[in-house]
Amino acid sequence: MRRPSARLVLFFAVFKIATAQSSIPGPSLSGLSTAPPQTETTPVLRTTTNLVLIDVVVRDKKTGKSIDGLDRSNFQLLEDGRPQTLTVFEEHHASDAIQASPVPHLPPHVYGDFPRYAIRSAANVLLIDALNTGISDQSYAREQLVRYLRTIPPGTYVAVFLIGSDLRMVTGFTTDLNALLAALGKVRSAGGSTAPGGSADEPASAEPDLDTGSSQEMAQAMRDFSQDTRSLSLQLRQDITVAALKKLARFLATVPGRKNLIWMSAGFPVPLGDPGGGNFAGDFFLRVREVNEMMARARVAIYPVDARGLMTLPNTNPANGPTGGESLSLRGSTTGAVPTANPIPSSWASQHMTMERMADETGGRAFYNTNAIGQSAVSAIADGSTYYTVGYDPTNHKFNGAFRKIKVSLDDKQYELSYRRGYDAVDPSGSGKEKTQLLSPMSAAMLHGGLPLSEIIFEARVLPAGDPQLAGQQLSTEPAGKPDKPLKAPPTRYVIDYSIDPHRLSLTTLTDGRRRVELELAQSVLNRDGARVNQSDAGMEVDLTPEQLSHDLKAGIHMRQEIDVPAENVVLRLGVRDVATERIGTIEIPLRVSDGSSSKN
Template sequence: MLSKLPLLFLFPFTALLSQTTSQAPQPTQSGVTLRARTQLVVVDVVVTDKGQNPVRNLKASDFTLLESGRPQQIKSFEEHTGQSAKSPVATLPVNPPGIFSNYSSALTNDAVNVLLVDTLNTPVTDQIYLHDQFRKYLKTAKPGAPMAIFGLTTKLLFLQSFTSDPELLKAAIDKNISHSPLIGRVTGGNTLQSADEMSEIVATSGLGADPAQAAMMQQVVADLKQFDAQQTSFQSQLRAKYTLDAINQLARYLSGIPGRKNLIWFSGSFPLDVLPDGSINDPFTVVASSEAEYRETTNLLTRAQVAVYPIDARGATTSPNMDVSQSTAIYVDDPKRFNADEVKYHLTAAAENMTMFRMADDSGGHAFLNTNDLVDAVNKATAAGSHYYTLTYSPNDSNWNGNFRKIQVKLQQSGLNLAYRHGYFADDPDSP
């Protein structure tokens, strides 16, 4: 996170002192003002041992900080040890009748936890499991720890402001959030879409006996596959846009709250980049990228001091191609189709997981994938995000050219795990 610290110097600012007040000359003021400015980079570092327990009582001298391989001087250092009984809670202001405020109370000394329930990228059946897990979490949650809840459909929804009341949190998670029409139950499955259905019709009706008819039907099937792939790509692009826009809004809102914010994001994830599809005639027509939008999102998260903890709400996932709910008839006459569907599933799953890993890595959080114990994932995310060290430094390189600058944090003690954001884009802070 970059912040401006203006230093103002006025001269001349001293006057000769006299023995009597009446003889003291009036100080003269010059119209010349010198301004100096420095950019501070804020890095939150979570340090844990092999058992994922927080490591306490480290000193600034234990850390080595580098930017683009060059050592940086640590300007300030602070250890945050999580919520304590003495942590003050901001109280809601008392407004006169008829006056309303969007002010949210939150702890002023500790990290703030925010839950994002993503129904845009989470299948409906997995949302039911997510709600059950969240109710289980509330029964074991640390008392007195406030949390805010947001929802994500095709827009960001504010479900509950910061509160530690389990009944209010439970009511917020039980609110009827419409699910997204842009995602199905599984990724990369062999559900019979229009092209597959047409292939079965051709195979069972005998239309392929005539070579001319067979060629025509093959072209129709190829065109349908092309259309299906382009439609799927378009839906993925919409999901990426809606999701990044919502996280941008959330980052701007959280920037008004001081200190670190932990965004616990329940989602089925989404791919930032849509790769070529080798099963269609023109595989590059479906290619799309959201890298420019993603860069804006990471910059906003950095400035708002938000660490993202994505949790895959689908739990442990396996290939759906041999699931009993899927049709395997298409593999009887086309054995190569099974291998193609398997490759497509693994590529899509890897792209989705990569998004979660990148979002966590770029913000200093941690991604929880392929786990059915969502309660444990939330507990680990809140515990890790509540015990951290804040380091700041002023970069030696003052050339704000928009390039990515890599941040490295090292410890003298070995065998410890460090989680922090690994860089930032050096955009000009004076640019619009």
């Protein structure tokens, strides 16, 4: 949340820097001078208010392999049939994430946001759908994931979420494979399907045999009751699924760049019977479109993976095929018709068609009718990590909320493309509904589980107020922060001394030769469940003389903040934002407040 800026005039800036420097052990605080220089190896997107960004995956039609090495001239883009001029063009590779950087050694209680891996490719989300997937299918999918995730490239950012009775973050974005596998272990300990009323597919044969000894009217009434019960269960699961996907879209909208959503599920809960019949069915497709639009707007490509593996028809002779039954696949279908002779294949077909639709409208790819579930997830990560970002300023400046169709094409017709197919042209200066759903950049960056950001490089020394290194220094006696509710007593005051690298800040030259930068510093205290218990946020204008700037280019711009922390083990998340460029850096620090200390880095 943006707070009113507190103007730091020259004498206060000098006093602040001098105070901070006197309280911090000279050169030992900062690893900025030993850190690798921050170079612009990829262009920084300079977004305008109307800029439309499209992530495009290019594949060979025959092999399915992602294609790289194309340039701007290869792409043509139409909006509602009208040619558009590309003003942004970037190529991203799966191998970009492998580029590791050395992290400088820092003294105890000093932390830095030096990037271990450059975030130049896509971030990935594994969404485990326990709501719509049977227990045995969940177990098999989990085993497959554990096996194949060991093969993803180092530096690949992955987060894990779970859909049960609600959406839950299992672990935030991490490049630590062991942490990722541990997160999947947590999912295992969470138990099986939480689907109200059963798993994703309930065969008609599971209904009780009501014909024996019952009148036809009674039997029909019981069948109607059973059908109504299943419909209510399906409606409830659909409501929960839609709400969870929308919640996830809002969170991922705060994460910069492309995101690949690998959705491990037995399928979206689709209406029973004719997919086009009844209000429930009609509402279903409207809700799917709404979810797709939110995901596409957040630059999220959906990769549905059917956790049921190879699909076979029930009550068939295993001798009919090598897979133990008659397999069902919609790939290659030319009509798109849904078979209705058997209710189970009908629901399969509807679910697979929905998977295809969600993937197509967001720029992803659907995987189903295969037992290689883990390999499908890894393939989705690889597929979505080699892509192109193209952007344009629409020639149509009438932003009336109407849906605009996008078509991207290449000169070479041997390639197939995946990208979002359109967007809602909402007035960028207005207050469209999607604007109210998004958080401010800094608030979003301070959320639990967010990507570690290193667009601004900074260090922070974090000490409890009673530490001997702070002896004799004057600290505030007022409460520090704005807690959501009273903190567990007695809270511990923590002092955060920042050292911010000016090299990537936007410095404005004033008429008297001084340089000015507007910064936002934020501190958020999170409990073990990821809930915020206290936070503080301050905006500052810092004016620097040429002499001060010369000094700070080596030692960093020094700032101090204070925050009260409850008597429990928590995580302190720090953020620094350059207001002019929206660049942000973040650090997460575990605090063991019970003994008044921070975990050593």
